[in-house]
Amino acid sequence: MIVHSFHGGIHPPDNKHFTNRIPFKYLSIPQKSFIPLQQHIGKPATPVVEAGQFVEEGQLIGQANGLISANVHATVPGKVVEIAEYHTPYSEHGLCVVIESDGSFNTSGRVRQKNDFLTLDKEALIGKVQSAGIVGLGGAAFPTSVKLNPPANRTIDTLIINGSECEPYLTVDDMLMRTHPEEIIEGTQIAMKILGINKAYIGIEKNKPLAIKALQTAAANVKTHEITIIPLNMRYPQGAEKQLIYAITGREVPSGGLPMDVHVVVQNVGTIYAIREAVLFDKPLIERYITVTGKIVRKPGNYKVRFGMRVSDILEECGGLAENPSKIIMGGPMCGLALNHMDIPVVKGTSGILFLAKDETKVTPFRSCIRCGRCVSVCPMNLMPCDLGNAAEKQRYDIAEKLHPFDCIMCGSCSYICPSKRPLSHFIKVVQTALSAKR
Numbered sequence: 001m002i003v004h005s006f007h008g009g010i011h012p013p014d015n016k017h018f019t020n021r022i023p024f025k026y027l028s029i030p031q032k033s034f035i036p037l038q039q040h041i042g043k044p045a046t047p048v049v050e051a052g053q054f055v056e057e058g059q060l061i062g063q064a065n066g067l068i069s070a071n072v073h074a075t076v077p078g079k080v081v082e083i084a085e086y087h088t089p090y091s092e093h094g095l096c097v098v099i100e101s102d103g104s105f106n107t108s109g110r111v112r113q114k115n116d117f118l119t120l121d122k123e124a125l126i127g128k129v130q131s132a133g134i135v136g137l138g139g140a141a142f143p144t145s146v147k148l149n150p151p152a153n154r155t156i157d158t159l160i161i162n163g164s165e166c167e168p169y170l171t172v173d174d175m176l177m178r179t180h181p182e183e184i185i186e187g188t189q190i191a192m193k194i195l196g197i198n199k200a201y202i203g204i205e206k207n208k209p210l211a212i213k214a215l216q217t218a219a220a221n222v223k224t225h226e227i228t229i230i231p232l233n234m235r236y237p238q239g240a241e242k243q244l245i246y247a248i249t250g251r252e253v254p255s256g257g258l259p260m261d262v263h264v265v266v267q268n269v270g271t272i273y274a275i276r277e278a279v280l281f282d283k284p285l286i287e288r289y290i291t292v293t294g295k296i297v298r299k300p301g302n303y304k305v306r307f308g309m310r311v312s313d314i315l316e317e318c319g320g321l322a323e324n325p326s327k328i329i330m331g332g333p334m335c336g337l338a339l340n341h342m343d344i345p346v347v348k349g350t351s352g353i354l355f356l357a358k359d360e361t362k363v364t365p366f367r368s369c370i371r372c373g374r375c376v377s378v379c380p381m382n383l384m385p386c387d388l389g390n391a392a393e394k395q396r397y398d399i400a401e402k403l404h405p406f407d408c409i410m411c412g413s414c415s416y417i418c419p420s421k422r423p424l425s426h427f428i429k430v431v432q433t434a435l436s437a438k439r
């Protein structure tokens with residue numbers, strides 16, 4: 001049952017016009033790359049190189065540490081100058097392999113032999129995904145080889161590819177679908193073979209008509225699998241896993257549950273593209289497309305960037321800023337991470353960098369709740385953000401615990417809509433942190 005939407009949600013200005021017509025461009029390689037060993041959910045990778053060692057582009061530099069972890073590869077060739085703690089998007093003290101580029105690339109642009117995925121079995125395919133260090137590129141950064149290999153007692157019958165890109169400002173998935181539709185369809189077929197299923201949907205919001213058309217055309221050529229493109233109503237957070245699953249299948253993931261509980265696996269379009277590169281060309285995940293945007297960026301656009309390149313280096317390549325930014329966000333404005341400086345590297349889960357001007361980030365002090373109920377009506381998880389916020393403010397975590405705080409997907413819709421400007425999702429994060437520490 002396709003319902004094309006979900007309960008709640010908001011319609012923030014999408015601000016995609018800054019970059020949604022700008023074709024992909026490669027950024028130059030920085031002189032120094034700071035490659036974090038933790039770019040994923042789970043344990044950090046273990047370094048397998050030493051300071052002073054020369055590495056090739058794509059060489060393994062961090063070995064996955066256990067099941068929920070991911071390999072990390074050299075994104076540039078050069079000399080490992082140190083392995084030390086630096087500020088990363090996920091930690092102020094994240095261990096990084098710092099590589100000074102020596103400028104001699106021997107794999108970029110090389111014509112690689114194409115593997116025939118039809119001749120490979122599930123284990124071999126998953127092995128290639130795991131070895132390439134692929135994680136969810138939609139932002140969650142969960143190791144993809146684990147997601148594509150659910151426990152034997154969970155039956156999967158549907159694959160959903162997330163092309164909704166509902167976050168304002170970001171246009172990188174839209175551009176990828178418009179320019180590489182055949183590759184995305186081929187990647188979808190590979191993921192379907194791994195999962196042993198024959199049905200997939202690609203969900204795309206209706207504000208991306210060119211992407212919808214391109215993928216419909218590419219999918220029409222597939223005779224062996226059923227791949228259906230689903231235009232979705234525009235509403236944030238349409239791209240959240242549970243909301244996407246409901247919009248496309250009508251199935252509701254239970255509280256505390258996972259997509260596999262309703263027989264579904266969800267992958268982002270960028271991840272599907274990376275799966276194809278890994279399986280067909282044995283290409284490790286060392287780069288991705290990101291959107292660099294905001295009205296104060298001199299050359300906003302959709303850029304291909306190597307992991308480990310710092311925001312300051314990226315900004316220089318993008319012509320700098322017309323004025324000092326008031327806020328810098330890695331990702332989109334709703335779910336992204338606010339950065340307090342620019343010496344932070346891009347990682348696998350970075351979908352964009354947004355620079356906001358002073359007049360776009362007015363901070364007004366929050367006031368008391370007036371019980372208007374707007375936060376409740378927009379919450380896609382059917383929570384009571386107002387009550388959670390009130391409990392958090394009074395540090396009554398005993399009350400908050402009964403209001404299902406861990407079902408919150410941190411979409412920020414409640415904070416966005418609140419007329420009293422209450423930082424509700426921040427309050428809920430505080431509750432989650434306090435309760436987690438108690439457990």
Ligand code: SF4
Binds near residue numbers: 419
């Ligand atoms: S939207 Fe804000 S003011 Fe209205 S009920 Fe929720 S917390 Fe209270």
Ligand code: SF4
Binds near residue numbers: 381409414
């Ligand atoms: S409570 Fe959580 S899930 Fe609900 S609107 Fe707020 S941030 Fe989103």
